Amino acid sequence: MDIQKERQAFIEYLQIEKNASSNTIQFYEYDLNAFLEFLNKEGITSLFDVDYAVIRIFLTELYDRQLSRRSVSRKLSSLRMFYRFLEREGKIEFNPFLNISLPKMNKPIPEFLYEEELEKLFHVSDLNTSLGKRNQAILELLYATGMRVSECVKLSIENIDFSLGTLLVQGKGRKERYVPFGSFAQEALSDYISNGRNKLLAKSNHATQHVFLNAKGTPLTDRGVRKVLDQMVQKAALTIHLHPHKLRHTFATHMLNEGADLRSVQELLGHEHLSSTQIYTHVTKDHLRKIYNNSHPRA
Known part of the structure; x- marks a missing residue:
C-alpha cells in the first residue's frame, strides 16, 4: 500500500x-x-x-x-x-486506533462578558461615521446571534431578512442555518447598510454582496473584525481581552442564564453535537448557585 x-x-x-x-x-x-x-x-x-x-x-x-x-x-x-x-476502502482489516482511549480533557469554563462590560462597548462607536456604524453593527450582530467570526465576514446582503428579523448563516462545512436577531441589532444593521456601507463601497471599484466592508471598500476579514473589537475595548477603557468568540460565549451564557433550553442554543450556535453546547451549563450552574445562596433562607 x-x-x-x-x-x-x-x-x-x-x-x-x-x-x-x-x-x-x-x-x-x-x-x-x-x-x-x-x-x-x-x-x-x-x-x-x-x-x-x-x-x-x-x-x-x-x-x-x-x-x-x-x-x-x-x-x-x-x-x-x-x-x-x-x-x-478495504485497504486494512482492523483499525488499530479503535482501542486507544482518548485522553480525558479538562473543559475550561468559557470566558464571557458581563452586561456592564457590554454596555460600555455599545457606547464607544462614533455613529456619525461609516466605520462607526459598521463597528456598532458588528458588535450588535455578534452578540445578538452568537455567530462565528468566519460566518460574520461571509454574511451577504441577500442573507438578511429584515421583515422576519433573521439571517441565513453559512456555517461550518457549508451547513446553513437561520438565526434570529433582535431590535438593537436590526437598528444598527439597518443604519449601517442604509447610511454607511454605500460610502465604504464607493471607495472600491469592485461590487460585492458582503455586508461588512473595510475602509477601502473591500470585504472585511476575520483579522479585521478582531482589530475592530480591540479598538473598541481600548476606547471603553476596559481591562479585558475581547475576541469574537468571547461574544459567542457571552451570547450562549446569557441565553441559558435567562432560561433558554440547551437544544435551542445548540441550534442557534450551529453545534453539530449537544456536548459542544453543554460546556456552557457549567457557567449557568454557578449562576444558579449564586442565586440560591443569595435567596434561600437556609442556603
Whole structure:
C-alpha cells in the first residue's frame, strides 16, 4: 500500500464526501503528516505494521513534547478517522486506533462578558461615521446571534431578512442555518447598510454582496473584525481581552442564564453535537448557585 497515495485519497474524501471546511482539512493534513513522519523515523514503511505498541510509542513522544491533552486528543481523532477510511476502502482489516482511549480533557469554563462590560462597548462607536456604524453593527450582530467570526465576514446582503428579523448563516462545512436577531441589532444593521456601507463601497471599484466592508471598500476579514473589537475595548477603557468568540460565549451564557433550553442554543450556535453546547451549563450552574445562596433562607 502506497502511504502517500492513501494520504491523498483520504484528503480528497474529506473534501468531496465529507464536505469538510478548509480549516478542518488543514488540521487533518497536519496531524496525518506528523504521524507519517513518526513512522518514517521509526523505519515503519507500511500502514499494516501500525499496532497498539507503535501507537503507544507515538503517544509517548507527543507527551514528551508536552503537548496538551486537547492536541493529543485531536491527533488521535484524526488518525482514527484516517484508519476508518482505510477500513472502509478495504485497504486494512482492523483499525488499530479503535482501542486507544482518548485522553480525558479538562473543559475550561468559557470566558464571557458581563452586561456592564457590554454596555460600555455599545457606547464607544462614533455613529456619525461609516466605520462607526459598521463597528456598532458588528458588535450588535455578534452578540445578538452568537455567530462565528468566519460566518460574520461571509454574511451577504441577500442573507438578511429584515421583515422576519433573521439571517441565513453559512456555517461550518457549508451547513446553513437561520438565526434570529433582535431590535438593537436590526437598528444598527439597518443604519449601517442604509447610511454607511454605500460610502465604504464607493471607495472600491469592485461590487460585492458582503455586508461588512473595510475602509477601502473591500470585504472585511476575520483579522479585521478582531482589530475592530480591540479598538473598541481600548476606547471603553476596559481591562479585558475581547475576541469574537468571547461574544459567542457571552451570547450562549446569557441565553441559558435567562432560561433558554440547551437544544435551542445548540441550534442557534450551529453545534453539530449537544456536548459542544453543554460546556456552557457549567457557567449557568454557578449562576444558579449564586442565586440560591443569595435567596434561600437556609442556603
